[in-house]
Amino acid sequence: MHNSTSLDMSITGIPVSMEKHYDIVRKYKPxxxxxxxxxxxxxxNDETPNEKKSDFNKPKxxxxxxxxxxxxxxxxxxxxxxxxxxxxxxxxxxxxxxxxxxxxxxxxxxxxxxxxxxxxxxxxxxxxxxxxxxxxxxTLVIDSGGKLNSYFLESSLIDEISILISPNIKGADCLNLFRDIKEPITLTLLKSEQLDDYIRLVYQVVK
Ligand SMILES: NC(=O)c1ccc[n+]([C@@H]2O[C@H](COP(=O)([O-])OP(=O)(O)OC[C@H]3O[C@@H](n4cnc5c(N)ncnc54)[C@H](OP(=O)(O)O)[C@@H]3O)[C@@H](O)[C@H]2O)c1
Structure with missing residues (x-):
């Protein structure tokens, strides 16, 4: 799984570097x-275009x-x-x-x-x-909002966790990435790197 978070693990209401986030996704070659x-x-949202006739065809x-x-x-x-x-x-x-x-x-x-x-x-x-x-x-990369990631973690379907931490604290309104995890999970740190003002952490899930 790969997510962008604040320092306090919020997944919403924080500035996300789309460029850095998707660079990492691509590197997994999923x-x-x-x-x-x-x-x-x-x-x-309101600006999402309506369906066209061509949308009925499966593209290559x-x-x-x-x-x-x-x-x-x-x-x-x-x-x-x-x-x-x-x-x-x-x-x-x-x-x-x-x-x-x-x-x-x-x-x-x-x-x-x-x-x-x-x-x-x-x-x-x-x-x-x-x-x-x-x-x-x-190879599958799951890039979801916490709930789905939790079901995958609980089912032992996640091998690696990649977190891109932005230099922000969300505070009281934090929607924590790991809010739905019920049982503690042990991790092994595989990598930590600085990407400009961001920190990327990669962990292996101990199963
Ligand atoms: N910062 C980031 O990296 C990042 C990445 C992605 C998303 N987000 C944000 O996260 C927010 C959404 O996150 P979310 O965690 O609410 O939603 P989510 O992970 O997108 O969706 C929840 C999923 O969990 C499934 N689910 C719910 N209850 C379940 C159960 N009891 N058993 C099995 N599966 C169950 C649902 O399945 P069904 O669809 O079948 O009901 C649904 O597909 C959005 O605001 C989004 O923008 C942030």
């Missing part, structure tokens, strides 16, 4: 770049696949925003047994790949196995 539905929807795109966890269909009518992005690879959506039928029909009508596992929520271990077998995925 087969998959993944995030959750709350993060995906946070980029949709280079890797990495962009994988969005969205079992509740939050991105229904808005996935074209990511399909259109010059940065994205083809989109794969992770859905569950309780995903609304209307969302599955929306995905099928537009030829989005989707993987259905789990009951209420996605079964992440099963979904990762399918990504590995069906799409030859070896």
């Amino acid at each position: 087969d998959v770049y993944m995030f959750g539905s709350v993060t995906a929807f946070s980029w949709i 795109k280079a890797k990495p696949f962009w994988v969005i966890v969205d079992s509740k269909g939050k991105m229904e009518n808005w996935l074209h925003f990511y399909r259109q992005s010059e940065y994205s690879g083809n989109i794969i959506v992770l859905v569950s047994g309780e995903t609304p039928q209307s969302y599955l029909e929306y995905l099928s009508a537009r030829k989005y790949d989707y993987i259905q596992t789990g009951k209420k929520y996605v079964n992440y271990k099963e979904a990762m196995n399918i990504l590995k077998k069906k799409y030859n995925v070896e």
